[in-house]
Amino acid sequence: MTALLEVSGLSTQYVGARGTRVTRAVDDVSFTLETGKTLGIVGESGSGKTTLALTLMRLLPPGARIASGSMRFEGEELLDKSDAEMRAIRGKRMAMILQDPMASLNPLFTVGDQIAETLRAHEGMPRRGAWTRARELLASVNIAAPERRVSEYPHELSGGMRQRVVGAIAIACGPRLLIADEPTTSLDVTIQAQYLKLLRDIQREHGLAMIFITHNLGIVARMCDHVAVMYAGRLVEAGPVRTIFDAPAHPYTRALIESIPRFGDTTTRLTAIDGQPPDPAALPPGCAFHPRCPLVIERCRAEAPPETRVAAQHRARCWLAAEAPVRLTKR
């Protein structure tokens, strides 16, 4: 089976006002995503996760440019598309859910109007047909009494229902890929759980691939099939979720996993990663993680490590990755 999305060697840079300062926000990123699978992208703030998502949608702010690489989506090169062609893809074949689903609805229009908007833009549906479809979509995301809800305004809906509406808009045109950029960061924990379940259900029902951007490893463990860890714009490690959690090859991934508090564990102290994430405009030479790395060797300071295959689907950018990965204690 060919992959739904194939990204290879993708680099995005922010160029300063006079073209002097170049910030590599996404640097040589490669991954593939198959239909029906979920890829989790984790990393600290400023590691380039959101820029990566915007690059995939080709929605970069002015001043950012895609420097190199390729993104093949359903066999088509996205970087060759014109703006108009990209607009036709966004929302139809590729949908995105934003950080705050509560604020994603326009307060001046009814729910039905907002779902219909996407349908009318992409499918050229007449108003009436779009409304009928909007009702079906609301029913499919488990909203009770969709006939009534469809003509209500966002403020008349509860938070949970609003999220479902946002979900309904995302799947309105039957996309193949759903990008969720930290969709749960602004929600409290109980609502988070409901929302994640909704996303899973949508994914299973429509068989779509999902890219899940988060800094919460717990969510990754529950939601994703594969995980990619970003550090300073690079994918430092990527592989199946279980492999990464059991036997991380990169010291950064290991440190991330060890910094999650464990329920019921009162004996070990929580470890934190020393130091600050590097300024992406002034990366250290060699491996970007070396100033904070506990296992640093001389080579790390001089040369950036290439991507090394650790196992079948497991890759890491570390000089030590070729050696046997350290097995973490089973939790």
Next chain:
Amino acid sequence: MNGSRAASVTVPWRFPSLRIEGFPWTPAIIICVIAFAAIFADVLAPYNPEIGVLGDRFRPPAWQAGGSEAHLLGTDHVGRDVLSRLIFGARVSMVVGFTAVIVAGLIGTTLGILSGYLGGWVDQVIMRVTDTWLALPALTFAIFLAAVVGPSMWNIVIILAAVYWTRYARVIRGEVLSLRERDYVRLAIVAGCSKKTIMRRHILPNVLNSAIVLGTLMLGIVIVTEAALSFLGVGVPPPKPAWGLMLADGKKGLMAGYWWLTVLPGLCIMFMVLSANLLGDWLRVKLDPQLRSL
């Protein structure tokens, strides 16, 4: 602590709520009366507003000593009937006030949305022009324009619109800058909507409230500016009756005790502006689905 104490609690007196409950009938009726007077001025006015009888100068209103039934609201310095002038003045003020506000609003809102949403060089051009425009004192600028195009009622409308569109452009642009960062606008972008669609469907309806409220406030400013222009001799040309012009003319008589020449047109302006403000406020509430159900 005990039952009797709880029972004796009285609700403290509160200032009557200023919230708008139901349709604001009073301002609506006032506006309707003014509009009625403006439309049927020819039938309603007892005298010709532009021709006076010099023998009847400075007659006080009917209820004051020296007043007569013939001139209910008295006469001015050339013996013209004040009531007739007020009735005809409604026509000028209505047309000038509303048209100028609407034209200025259309220009300013459109440019404000384009400037705020498109950003980049479009924003730079529109905002630099607006800044330059705002740096010119409004009244001086209006006088200059009036001197160039010559005084007439429709020219005054164009001049006022040309002077005041910048206020809208400024306010609306600021509003748009915050709106464009809202998640629902981003969602529309992500859903593949074109810029035109987003500006029309998401930005415009959300700035309409501000534009309407600003419009009702501008109505007062516009009518007063029109009065100032008339006073300076470059406004609606005399002897055409305009409230502002009457106010300016009557000023001379104020110290001599001819109060009706200034107070009456002043009251007319006040009631019209106040009514427009209250109606605008009601409209603002009506346009907002969150407030509508309250």
